[in-house]
Amino acid sequence: MTRYAMITGASSGLGLALAEALARRGRNLILVARQREALEPVAIELTQRFGVEVLFRACDLSEPLRVSGFVLELEEGDRRIDLLVNCAGLRSYGPFLAQEWADEQDLIEVNLVALTRLCHAIGNLMAVHGGGQILNVASLAGYAPGPGMATYAATKAYVLHFSEALREELKRTGIKVSVLCPGPVRSSKRRIPRLEASKRSLTAEEVALYTVRALDKNRAVILPGRRNRWLARAPRLLPRWLTRKLAGLIHRTYRPHGIQ
Numbered sequence: 001m002t003r004y005a006m007i008t009g010a011s012s013g014l015g016l017a018l019a020e021a022l023a024r025r026g027r028n029l030i031l032v033a034r035q036r037e038a039l040e041p042v043a044i045e046l047t048q049r050f051g052v053e054v055l056f057r058a059c060d061l062s063e064p065l066r067v068s069g070f071v072l073e074l075e076e077g078d079r080r081i082d083l084l085v086n087c088a089g090l091r092s093y094g095p096f097l098a099q100e101w102a103d104e105q106d107l108i109e110v111n112l113v114a115l116t117r118l119c120h121a122i123g124n125l126m127a128v129h130g131g132g133q134i135l136n137v138a139s140l141a142g143y144a145p146g147p148g149m150a151t152y153a154a155t156k157a158y159v160l161h162f163s164e165a166l167r168e169e170l171k172r173t174g175i176k177v178s179v180l181c182p183g184p185v186r187s188s189k190r191r192i193p194r195l196e197a198s199k200r201s202l203t204a205e206e207v208a209l210y211t212v213r214a215l216d217k218n219r220a221v222i223l224p225g226r227r228n229r230w231l232a233r234a235p236r237l238l239p240r241w242l243t244r245k246l247a248g249l250i251h252r253t254y255r256p257h258g259i260q
């Protein structure tokens with residue numbers, strides 16, 4: 001049975017860089033994102049450049065019914081996924097009360113519900129096959145409360161804790177679980193340059209390379225960048241009131257143009 005690495009959010013940014021890094025290593029891929037038109041050229045390019053099999057599946061992960069349909073397809077199909085990369089993620093910036101509820105709900109569905117659902121479904125398929133590997137993409141923002149991006153930071157805190165817990169639970173099943181916590185990432189291949197990532201930030205390609213190497217070593221928490229590793233430690237050393245203040249300041253610094 002052919003084995004695949006399945007990557008959600010694979011049409012741009014970090015997901016695309018991870019897809020490329022895995023294809024470079026000869027991995028067959030299943031790419032997932034909302035827009036088919038964005039996935040198709042990526043699949044063609046990666047197939048041509050690296051000679052691997054690249055399938056793609058358009059699925060809106062904010063819609064539970066579509067996710068259910070997709071899960072059923074995976075459960076009934078004969079494609080073996082031995083690496084699941086949950087990278088699709090949405091962000092919201094600005095005060096919570098000023099956000100449209102529909103956007104907040106989509107963010108929670110994609111960042112949290114769909115990720116958990118795919119871990120459950122594909123984790124069970126991996127268990128039947130005696131093992132596999134799961135990489136969930138959280139964020140440095142998940143280490144602290146995030147005034148100015150409250151729901152985003154909270155979903156990433158969930159991803160971090162959930163992934164670490166799952167790792168412990170699944171230790172004896174042969175399923176390895178890791179969680180990636182990048183700081184701001186510079187991306188040459190993101191359709192909309194949303195983040196004001198500084199020039200000192202790592203590029204998506206650098207983060208992807210660091211990540212595939214860390215996966216080889218079965219690292220539990222993958223934190224690329226020395227500065228980010230220090231920042232991740234800070235909330236454990238500082239009083240919570242100061243952590244909240246500093247996190248709010250950092251989120252204001254990195255917010256995109258035009259958002260107060």
Ligand SMILES: NC(=O)c1ccc[n+]([C@@H]2O[C@H](COP(=O)([O-])OP(=O)(O)OC[C@H]3O[C@@H](n4cnc5c(N)ncnc54)[C@H](OP(=O)(O)O)[C@@H]3O)[C@@H](O)[C@H]2O)c1
Pocket residue numbers: 008009010011012013014015032033034035036038059060061062087088089090110137138139140181182183184185186187189190191195197204
């Ligand atoms: N960029 C950073 O600075 C940074 C820092 C820390 C953590 N992260 C995390 O890294 C991950 C990737 O971030 P990024 O900035 O590289 O992403 P991005 O460039 O904004 O790309 C997001 C990807 O997710 C897909 N996606 C969005 N909504 C979706 C939906 N409803 N259903 C299915 N797919 C959907 C997008 O494709 P479609 O639009 O076609 O669906 C795209 O492929 C996220 O989880 C993010 O939280 C990013």
